[in-house]
Amino acid sequence: MAEAKKVILRISRFNPEFDEKPHFQDFEIEIPKGMTVLEALYFIKENIDPTLTFRGFCRSAICGSCSVKVNGHPKLACKTQIWQEIERFGTNILKIEPLGNMKVIRDLAVDFSEAEEKLKKVKPYLIPDPEVIPDTNDEESIVYPEEMEKFDKFTDCILCGTCYSMCPAVMFIDDYAGPFQFGRIFRFAEDPRDGLKKERSKIAYAFELWKCIRCERCADICPKHIHPVEAVTHLRAMSIEKGLTLNPGARHAIAFYKSVTSTGMLNEAILPIMSKGIKGVLENMPVALSFLLKGKMPPPIVKPIEDIEGFKKVVSLSAEVE
Amino acid sequence: MLQLDVAIIGAGGAGLYAALSAIKKNPSLRVGVITKVFPTRSHTGAAQGGVNAALSNVAEDSPEKHTYDTIKGSDFLADQDAVELMCHIAPKIIREMEHMGLPFSRLENGKIAQRPFGGASFPRTCYAADKTGHVMLQTLYEQCIRRNVKFFNEWFVTALVHDEQKVCGLIAIDMKSGKIEVIRAKAVILATGGHARIYWRRTSNALGCTGDGTAIALKAGVPLKDMEFVQFHPTGLRRTGILVTEGARGEGGYLINKDGERFMKRYAPEKMELAPRDLVSRAIETEIAEGRGFRDNEGNEFVYLDLRHLGKKKIMERLPQIRELAIDFEGIDPIEEPIPIRPTAHYCMGGVDTDIDGKTIIDGLFAAGECACVSVHGANRLGGNSLLDIVVFGKITGELASEYATSSQLSEFPISALKDERQKIESLFEKDGKEKLADLRNKLSDILTYGAGIFREEGRLKEALDKVKEIKERAQHLKVEDLSYTFNTNLQQTLEFLNMVELAEVTVMTALERRESRGAHYRVDYPKRDDKNFLKHSIVTLENGEYKLSYKPVNITKYKPEERKY
Ligand SMILES: Cc1cc2nc3c(=O)[nH]c(=O)nc-3n(C[C@H](O)[C@H](O)[C@H](O)COP(=O)(O)OP(=O)(O)OC[C@H]3O[C@@H](n4cnc5c(N)ncnc54)[C@H](O)[C@@H]3O)c2cc1C
Ligand code: SF4
Ligand code: SF4
Ligand code: FES
Numbered sequence: 104m105a106e107a108k109k110v111i112l113r114i115s116r117f118n119p120e121f122d123e124k125p126h127f128q129d130f131e132i133e134i135p136k137g138m139t140v141l142e143a144l145y146f147i148k149e150n151i152d153p154t155l156t157f158r159g160f161c162r163s164a165i166c167g168s169c170s171v172k173v174n175g176h177p178k179l180a181c182k183t184q185i186w187q188e189i190e191r192f193g194t195n196i197l198k199i200e201p202l203g204n205m206k207v208i209r210d211l212a213v214d215f216s217e218a219e220e221k222l223k224k225v226k227p228y229l230i231p232d233p234e235v236i237p238d239t240n241d242e243e244s245i246v247y248p249e250e251m252e253k254f255d256k257f258t259d260c261i262l263c264g265t266c267y268s269m270c271p272a273v274m275f276i277d278d279y280a281g282p283f284q285f286g287r288i289f290r291f292a293e294d295p296r297d298g299l300k301k302e303r304s305k306i307a308y309a310f311e312l313w314k315c316i317r318c319e320r321c322a323d324i325c326p327k328h329i330h331p332v333e334a335v336t337h338l339r340a341m342s343i344e345k346g347l348t349l350n351p352g353a354r355h356a357i358a359f360y361k362s363v364t365s366t367g368m369l370n371e372a373i374l375p376i377m378s379k380g381i382k383g384v385l386e387n388m389p390v391a392l393s394f395l396l397k398g399k400m401p402p403p404i405v406k407p408i409e410d411i412e413g414f415k416k417v418v419s420l421s422a423e424v425e
Numbered sequence: 426m427l428q429l430d431v432a433i434i435g436a437g438g439a440g441l442y443a444a445l446s447a448i449k450k451n452p453s454l455r456v457g458v459i460t461k462v463f464p465t466r467s468h469t470g471a472a473q474g475g476v477n478a479a480l481s482n483v484a485e486d487s488p489e490k491h492t493y494d495t496i497k498g499s500d501f502l503a504d505q506d507a508v509e510l511m512c513h514i515a516p517k518i519i520r521e522m523e524h525m526g527l528p529f530s531r532l533e534n535g536k537i538a539q540r541p542f543g544g545a546s547f548p549r550t551c552y553a554a555d556k557t558g559h560v561m562l563q564t565l566y567e568q569c570i571r572r573n574v575k576f577f578n579e580w581f582v583t584a585l586v587h588d589e590q591k592v593c594g595l596i597a598i599d600m601k602s603g604k605i606e607v608i609r610a611k612a613v614i615l616a617t618g619g620h621a622r623i624y625w626r627r628t629s630n631a632l633g634c635t636g637d638g639t640a641i642a643l644k645a646g647v648p649l650k651d652m653e654f655v656q657f658h659p660t661g662l663r664r665t666g667i668l669v670t671e672g673a674r675g676e677g678g679y680l681i682n683k684d685g686e687r688f689m690k691r692y693a694p695e696k697m698e699l700a701p702r703d704l705v706s707r708a709i710e711t712e713i714a715e716g717r718g719f720r721d722n723e724g725n726e727f728v729y730l731d732l733r734h735l736g737k738k739k740i741m742e743r744l745p746q747i748r749e750l751a752i753d754f755e756g757i758d759p760i761e762e763p764i765p766i767r768p769t770a771h772y773c774m775g776g777v778d779t780d781i782d783g784k785t786i787i788d789g790l791f792a793a794g795e796c797a798c799v800s801v802h803g804a805n806r807l808g809g810n811s812l813l814d815i816v817v818f819g820k821i822t823g824e825l826a827s828e829y830a831t832s833s834q835l836s837e838f839p840i841s842a843l844k845d846e847r848q849k850i851e852s853l854f855e856k857d858g859k860e861k862l863a864d865l866r867n868k869l870s871d872i873l874t875y876g877a878g879i880f881r882e883e884g885r886l887k888e889a890l891d892k893v894k895e896i897k898e899r900a901q902h903l904k905v906e907d908l909s910y911t912f913n914t915n916l917q918q919t920l921e922f923l924n925m926v927e928l929a930e931v932t933v934m935t936a937l938e939r940r941e942s943r944g945a946h947y948r949v950d951y952p953k954r955d956d957k958n959f960l961k962h963s964i965v966t967l968e969n970g971e972y973k974l975s976y977k978p979v980n981i982t983k984y985k986p987e988e989r990k991y
Binding site for chain 2: 120241
């Protein structure tokens with residue numbers, strides 16, 4: 104048998120069917136060297152309390168299921184060794200809590216859906232640039248390693264939500280996209296195959312890019328060593344380059360992108376705008392918005408508006424500008 | 426009742442590609458993906474090494490050569506028409522994913538980079554450092570968002586419903602609310618991944634790779650194929666079985682025994698470490714059995730995978746994740762020390778029996794990915810061919826399901842099916858609880874590892890079969906102790922185990938009846954391949970509560986079975 108140490112896992116418990124608020128429960132167990140937090144949680148579930156609720160899947164730090172707070176620090180439970188934590192904190196009591204900035208479903212499992220919705224809104228996907236991407240599958244696009252290098256690190260993101268859970272901007276600003284969301288925007292803004300490229304900084308702008316306080320927490324705790332705050336910095340530079348400062352023109356841009364991202368309008372419909380140059384379109388925005396206000400829908404907004412909340416926001420925003 | 430046109434169970438590479446293809450084919454369809462984990466948590470994300478396609482970016486290659494290598498690797502059990510189809514689509518589908526934004530590693534000239542992999546005659550494996558599956562999964566998920574695919578995240582499917590002829594839909598538990606729901610659908614695609622978790626204690630697979638879809642199909646009367654074939658990956662970490670990618674050997678890693686010897690020279694003098702997986706796994710186990718392995722103070726036995734001679738730069742550049750895994754899970758930095766490894770249950774060649782189009786015997790029911798058996802991998806899958814298989818057959822089934830749903834009507838959903846399922850699930854809360862889940866799961870794992878693992882033999886298989894049946898009996902006493910509706914993982918894990926027991930029985934049963942050695946199925950008592958009697962697929966169907974075994978011919982086009990030498 105390997106060496107073992109007695110450790111108290113002080114676990115936050117919450118079951119919405121019975122509890123008004125979370126409480127802690129202590130589990131004292133023998134932890135052999137090398138045991139991870141996730142293994143310990145399974146040990147408890149299998150041997151002591153089958154109702155303990157948490158997530159875990161790959162157990163090899165690649166799926167992003169298992170992040171929890173260990174003595175206040177969010178970590179992937181599967182790659183966090185208990186002995187190391189005991190040494191780090193100088194105590195044999197480890198407090199295990201669910202991530203912050205998300206609703207707790209039960210015990211350590213949190214609701215990821217708001218973070219997910221925010222991700223979906225920032226267009227987290229390649230919109231192909233026809234100038235770079237061949238129109239047949241008989242050819243590949245040419246991307247040089249040095250071009251890849253600019254964004255490659257950001258493709259490591261496993262959507263574990265750790266950064267999001269600690270971000271003060273997420274906590275205080277409703278519309279703030281979030282660190283990994285900005286990371287994703289940046290990843291595409293730098294991809295030579297993308298049709299929007301630096302225009303994507305405007306999406307970031309519309310989702311409160313400037314509200315990041317650059318506390319660098321996201322960079323400190325990302326288990327994949329990504330620096331979302333770096334994406335924020337780069338996107339800010341890009342957005343300034345694209346003429347977005349805090350002036351009425353920028354407000355139009357905000358309204359435009361909000362309408363685009365919240366009405367479910369097809370990406371394909373934006374592309375012609377892109378090729379004409381976004382600037383020209385932006386200059387015409389007040390007109391387009393007044394159409395919107397009157398309920399007339401000029402192209403390219405061809406799809407019915409499903410997200411009424413988003414629509415209302417556009418209306419109120421544009422009213423403010425007028 | 427919820428209604429969809431195409432319901433896809435599973436959000437791994439196969440499920441997401443199917444969803445994308447279905448919606449692209451007909452954007453007016455309601456396409457939904459039901460998945461027990463958030464899509465990007467699916468096990469496809471764990472694939473490290475890469476995906477094969479004869480792009481000829483590094484060396485002159487061709488789909489024909491890829492086809493031949495795959496068929497030879499399969500020990501001639503793969504259906505040759507299906508392999509041809511897959512290998513010919515490969516370059517196109519790789520480029521299609523590249524056009525979706527997949528960040529493949531690149532050559533100096535800007536083209537997709539390729540690396541050598543076991544069993545391949547050329548550097549054919551396209552990769553993104555050592556996170557190929559991860560970026561593939563992310564890219565496909567991104568494109569599904571773009572196309573407004575509907576997701577049912579953390580819904581656990583428990584049953585498939587059909588009327589003997591046509592599929593009607595499925596039953597699932599919405600984990601967040603605990604509600605048992607029906608989803609009616611015109612077409613259903615099973616894409617639930619593999620079941621290597623039946624070897625619970627020693628596998629590279631995620632905790633949820635429990636073969637639910639395969640078991641659900643079996644219970645619904647759909648035949649399974651070639652279930653005896655389970656691949657053991659040569660290089661799992663000593664303690665956890667977590668995988669060290671074949672890419673590590675592709676980049677030039679050595680396998681070393683206690684005597685400091687590159688022992689592969691005795692087993693595959695030409696290919697050495699890059700021989701196919703079944704061969705390398707057996708070589709390692711033989712070294713250990715003959716006393717040339719290492720043993721640690723916890724009793725784990727292993728050999729070394731040595732990367733040190735590759736140098737820091739290459740390790741950091743090409744295998745950064747492997748380095749992290751070794752540090753995090755073994756406390757070893759491969760730049761300075763060799764990695765302790767042992768074979769680990771990794772991949773299921775067998776699965777739901779489909780034809781070359783991914784169709785099952787039920788109209789409107791398709792299967793794709795690791796849960797399906799077309800078969801393109803036969804008795805042994807080559808590294809880098811599964812990520813290819815899942816996207817190729819994801820695409821094919823997605824398109825066909827889309828066409829099928831476009832031209833057909835929803836079938837009547839028998840309400841009694843929901844009642845029965847509800848009752849079955851509710852009864853689990855009322856069992857006597859004499860048995861414990863973790864106990865039975867570990868026992869099952871030990872039975873299989875000993876009786877139906879890397880080396881197999883008549884006596885041990887018979888014993889394993891009896892013991893698995895005994896476990897199945899004892900599983901009747903498993904009680905779900907957690908009585909809550911909200912996110913009841915105790916219930917989910919119990920259901921998963923019940924699925925695994927069924928698949929374990931079928932695995933042992935087919936292994937016992939295949940009295941030959943072929944690919945990953947190695948019989949000590951029948952060490953030779955026997956084409957006269959066993960060049961055929963085994964098929965198992967549930968009939969009147971019993972498993973019936975039958976056989977089906979292998980489709981052979983132009984590649985004559987020959988001895989497999991490396
Ligand atoms: C560690 C590792 C490394 C690998 N590396 C490579 C490699 O380099 N190259 C290669 O080609 N192959 C590799 N493989 C194999 C390959 O990754 C898998 O075979 C492949 O990803 C399987 O994909 P899939 O889409 O079929 O299933 P998965 O990705 O496993 O997805 C299954 C989906 O089904 C869902 N699901 C399952 N059951 C239910 C249920 N009851 N209800 C609802 N949803 C359900 C899950 O939520 C999940 O979304 C590797 C495998 C492992 C384990
Ligand atoms: S640096 Fe910005 S994005 Fe990162 S945690 Fe702080 S406020 Fe949030
Ligand atoms: S950026 Fe890092 S911390 Fe944030 S979600 Fe991605 S992997 Fe997790
Ligand atoms: S279990 Fe997958 S990241 Fe921890």
